[in-house]
Amino acid sequence: MLLSVEGVTKRFGGLTAVNNVSFQIQPGEILGLIGPNGAGKSTLVNLITNYYRADGGRVLLEDHDLVGLKPNRVAALGVVRTFQSSKPFLDIPTLDNVMIGAFLRTDNPAKARAIAEETLELVHLTPFARVPARSLTVQNRKRLEMARALATRPKLLMLDEVMAGLNPREIDDALDTLRQLRAKGLTMLVIEHVMRATMNISDRIVVLDHGEKIAEGAPAAVSADQKVIEAYLGRGYRHA
Amino acid sequence: MDAKSLPAAGRKAAIRTPGNVLPLLLLAVLLAFPLADPDDYLLRLATNIFYFGALGCAWNLIGGFGGQLSLAHASLFALGAYPTGLLLINLGVTPLLGGLVGIGAAVLGALAIGYPTFRLRGPYFALGTLAFNEITRILLLYFRDYTRGPLGLIVPFKGNNPLNLQFSTAEPYYYLGLAILLLGVYAGYRVSKSRMGYYLAAIRGDQDAAESIGIDLTTTKLKALVLSAALTGLVGAFYTVYIAYIDPESVASIDLSIKIVLIAIIGGTGTVWGPVLGATILIPLTEVSNAMFGSGKAGASLILYAVLLIVIVLFSPRGLILWLERPYRVLLARIAGKG
Amino acid sequence: MKTLSPQSRNSRRQVTQGMDLTPFAQAVVNGLLMGGLYALVAVGLTIIFGTMNVVNFAHGEFVMLGMFATYWLHSFTGLDPLVLIFAVMPLMFIFGALVQRSLIQRVVSDPHETQILLTLGISVLLMNGALLLWGPEPRAVPTPYAFAALSFGAVRIPLPRLIAFLVALLLAALLWAFLTRTDLGRALRATSENPDWAVLMGIDPVKMYVLAFGIGIALAAAAGTLMTPFFNTFPRAGVFFGMIAFVVVVLGGMGNILGAVLGALVIGVTESLTGQFVALDLSMFGVFVLFLLVLIFKPTGIIGGGRLY
Numbered sequence: 055m056l057l058s059v060e061g062v063t064k065r066f067g068g069l070t071a072v073n074n075v076s077f078q079i080q081p082g083e084i085l086g087l088i089g090p091n092g093a094g095k096s097t098l099v100n101l102i103t104n105y106y107r108a109d110g111g112r113v114l115l116e117d118h119d120l121v122g123l124k125p126n127r128v129a130a131l132g133v134v135r136t137f138q139s140s141k142p143f144l145d146i147p148t149l150d151n152v153m154i155g156a157f158l159r160t161d162n163p164a165k166a167r168a169i170a171e172e173t174l175e176l177v178h179l180t181p182f183a184r185v186p187a188r189s190l191t192v193q194n195r196k197r198l199e200m201a202r203a204l205a206t207r208p209k210l211l212m213l214d215e216v217m218a219g220l221n222p223r224e225i226d227d228a229l230d231t232l233r234q235l236r237a238k239g240l241t242m243l244v245i246e247h248v249m250r251a252t253m254n255i256s257d258r259i260v261v262l263d264h265g266e267k268i269a270e271g272a273p274a275a276v277s278a279d280q281k282v283i284e285a286y287l288g289r290g291y292r293h294a
Numbered sequence: 295m296d297a298k299s300l301p302a303a304g305r306k307a308a309i310r311t312p313g314n315v316l317p318l319l320l321l322a323v324l325l326a327f328p329l330a331d332p333d334d335y336l337l338r339l340a341t342n343i344f345y346f347g348a349l350g351c352a353w354n355l356i357g358g359f360g361g362q363l364s365l366a367h368a369s370l371f372a373l374g375a376y377p378t379g380l381l382l383i384n385l386g387v388t389p390l391l392g393g394l395v396g397i398g399a400a401v402l403g404a405l406a407i408g409y410p411t412f413r414l415r416g417p418y419f420a421l422g423t424l425a426f427n428e429i430t431r432i433l434l435l436y437f438r439d440y441t442r443g444p445l446g447l448i449v450p451f452k453g454n455n456p457l458n459l460q461f462s463t464a465e466p467y468y469y470l471g472l473a474i475l476l477l478g479v480y481a482g483y484r485v486s487k488s489r490m491g492y493y494l495a496a497i498r499g500d501q502d503a504a505e506s507i508g509i510d511l512t513t514t515k516l517k518a519l520v521l522s523a524a525l526t527g528l529v530g531a532f533y534t535v536y537i538a539y540i541d542p543e544s545v546a547s548i549d550l551s552i553k554i555v556l557i558a559i560i561g562g563t564g565t566v567w568g569p570v571l572g573a574t575i576l577i578p579l580t581e582v583s584n585a586m587f588g589s590g591k592a593g594a595s596l597i598l599y600a601v602l603l604i605v606i607v608l609f610s611p612r613g614l615i616l617w618l619e620r621p622y623r624v625l626l627a628r629i630a631g632k633g
Numbered sequence: 634m635k636t637l638s639p640q641s642r643n644s645r646r647q648v649t650q651g652m653d654l655t656p657f658a659q660a661v662v663n664g665l666l667m668g669g670l671y672a673l674v675a676v677g678l679t680i681i682f683g684t685m686n687v688v689n690f691a692h693g694e695f696v697m698l699g700m701f702a703t704y705w706l707h708s709f710t711g712l713d714p715l716v717l718i719f720a721v722m723p724l725m726f727i728f729g730a731l732v733q734r735s736l737i738q739r740v741v742s743d744p745h746e747t748q749i750l751l752t753l754g755i756s757v758l759l760m761n762g763a764l765l766l767w768g769p770e771p772r773a774v775p776t777p778y779a780f781a782a783l784s785f786g787a788v789r790i791p792l793p794r795l796i797a798f799l800v801a802l803l804l805a806a807l808l809w810a811f812l813t814r815t816d817l818g819r820a821l822r823a824t825s826e827n828p829d830w831a832v833l834m835g836i837d838p839v840k841m842y843v844l845a846f847g848i849g850i851a852l853a854a855a856a857g858t859l860m861t862p863f864f865n866t867f868p869r870a871g872v873f874f875g876m877i878a879f880v881v882v883v884l885g886g887m888g889n890i891l892g893a894v895l896g897a898l899v900i901g902v903t904e905s906l907t908g909q910f911v912a913l914d915l916s917m918f919g920v921f922v923l924f925l926l927v928l929i930f931k932p933t934g935i936i937g938g939g940r941l942y
Binding site: 124141161 | 487488489492493495498499500502503504507508509510511
Binding site: 361362363365406409410411413414416417418420421422424425426428429432433435436549552555559593594596597599600601602603604607608611 | 755
């Protein structure tokens with residue numbers, strides 16, 4: 055077991071955003087976390103990384119309890135997330151953004167640069183290495199954010215909607231990158247609103263609705279689940 | 295942050311890496327300048343530029359690279375200045391030792407501001423520094439039995455004595471000031487090249503994102519502030535002996551804090567050379583304004599500062615060094631082409 | 634000696650002989666009376682911060698301008714400050730609105746650091762502009778009731794301060810009513826809670842920002858007017874109130890009006906007790922120590938922040 059989420063709960067005032075959710079992530083797998091808007095997906099990421107303090111439950115990384123640690127400690131232990139609305143360091147060059155990630159494992163600028171260059175290659179951003187992150191497109195900002203997280207050499211990478219807003223070709227590119235990362239043995243939690251992309255890449259799927267886990271299992275089984283169809287697809291149609 | 299905040303690494307590279315020759319040339323000119331036997335006024339003006347440039351460099355470590363707006367640098371300066379002056383006057387302790395006490399005091403002050411406020415998001419640090427600056431000024435005025443309150447400290451001249459940093463000519467002060475400025479520039483250079491510099495740029499960019507990739511926000515900011523305070527305290531110590539008179543209004547008032555901030559932002563915050571440029575512009579400008587309108591309480595130089603501050607913030611928030619970058623790069627390219 | 638404390642003409646802390654508790658009671662009363670003025674200044678700062686998330690470092694200078702406006706209007710018309718407040722507030726509202734629209738609006742979506750630098754520049758400009766125009770000498774606005782006082786046992790309540798206190802709280806209450814009972818006030822609150830939603834509701838956030846800044850400045854200036862009967866008017870008179878207002882706003886939870894009022898009273902009493910029982914010159918020291926303690930132990934303020942009302 056790499057990560058074990060046990061009965062995690064978060065309330066905002068009267069609203070329970072995440073209610074007693076449990077699941078586990080095995081080393082080397084891609085776990086898809088899906089659910090309609092407002093299901094509590096991002097809140098869950100914020101709870102695992104301690105951007106929010108959980109009202110109940112535990113999060114164990116290889117038997118090490120993460121609850122109560124500061125977010126930077128969680129990252130240092132190897133759990134790194136991206137943000138739904140990407141947050142690159144806009145005023146500095148793309149390469150420097152990624153170097154900052156790499157500095158988590160080395161204090162040597164030359165080594166950090168080497169790691170960063172290698173990582174940029176992986177996400178196809180090498181041509182943009184010298185330009186400020188501000189000048190990148192939305193897609194490239196998401197890639198940059200992923201590269202920055204990857205450069206920290208995480209044990210578990212949590213990608214919060216890295217495919218949202220991308221066109222089908224860009225989604226295919228992103229999926230390719232994820233497959234390459236999996237081939238290198240990286241464990242990932244992929245949070246998506248776009249269901250098809252997630253189904254395609256994930257080994258297993260967890261479905262959230264109204265802050266509760268309503269299904270878990272192989273992609274095929276989950277997409278056939280009546281509760282998922284009702285909650286997720288049903289509302290998906292209403293949105294469309 | 296956004297366009298109005300300032301990049302570090304992007305411009306850094308342009309301004310300093312390839313052309314190590316030009317800065318060395320500039321240094322040679324500065325070293326040789328007193329040999330040309332300029333009049334004392336020019337030497338003193340240059341010395342003032344050095345000291346204030348060094349203060350700008352010190353502020354820049356936390357305020358520029360880290361984007362944490364400090365309005366307490368006057369008080370940190372005073373914390374370096376007062377112990378040095380008091381030890382020298384009352385006990386005859388050399389400023390070289392007294393300065394260490396001053397640096398220690400400035401560092402303790404920095405911890406007192408940074409520890410409670412750096413944990414918080416929002417304008418708390420800036421507000422905390424404002425409060426700290428006032429506390430320091432009030433206490434310096436209050437403990438008049440030790441500080442002579444509003445009367446200030448007069449450092450008596452006890453003859454040419456390098457150990458006391460007292461000299462009968464202006465040249466040694468000039469070289470001391472230059473050395474301190476070099477130290478300030480060097481500190482900025484080292485920070486900008488190191489992991490800490492990158493971490494500060496990340497903090498200035500987005501604190502949530504910085505934290506998500508393992509940066510300890512509080513510790514990083516505290517380290518930068520402590521370094522900044524130590525350098526500020528050192529300048530305070532040396533400046534006290536140079537200027538031979540300090541009082542709470544001149545060394546611990548918000549006006550001095552604003553002057554220090556202004557030096558950094560006129561030149562360009564978060565750049566190694568910005569504060570040097572800022573001091574080179576602001577200090578002579580202040581002289582001109584004082585000469586034209588008098589240096590009394592009429593506040594002409596402060597009106598100048600205020601207008602500069604407003605104009606720079608609104609129209610050139612990255613500082614004037616931005617405008618020198620391209621010409622400088624062209625110049626370097628041309629030199630490289632010929633060589 | 635030059636200090637930040639406003640120069641008081643009729644001594645702020647009356648020496649009272651006699652029972653042990655009298656100095657204490659007198660200090661508390663003095664503190665509460667000052668607290669009312671602090672509340673008015675801080676509420677102005679709060680509505681600006683709460684609506685557009687801008688920290689106005691020039692706030693104290695608007696108090697000072699309110700004092701000067703009162704002084705000049707008084708010297709031309711001879712009217713009482715309590716009458717002149719009806720002229721000073723609209724004038725300063727317009728001035729504040731102009732400052733917001735021409736300068737502050739440009740940095741509304743910038744980081745706090747940028748906003749603070751800009752408002753700091755405005756502060757220095759206003760203060761030294763006043764110095765240049767009107768000189769440093771303190772000016773008095775004489776009123777027939779300047780030295781009148783009510784007595785409760787040995788505790789003395791100076792009448793002008795009591796009036797200032799009551800009018801200040803009345804103005805704060807009127808602001809509250811405006812925010813909660815009128816459509817315009819509701820629009821302002823909607824903008825403070827979420828500018829994007831406000832746009833969807835047909836509210837122009839820029840207009841709301843101008844309105845909020847104008848109101849904030851008018852309130853600061855009103856505090857200036859109210860204190861002219863017992864404080865001298867001079868260019869640095871506002872510095873002290875600007876600083877106090879920051880402390881109050883943090884204590885009150887950054888953007889919470891009720892918090893600001895309560896915080897102001899706490900600060901007034903803290904200042905007064907420090908001045909009475911520690912040392913008069915250290916009264917501001919006590920305030921700032923309280924400020925640092927709040928930052929360390931209760932950074933969300935005594936009320937807990939985030940809401941404008």
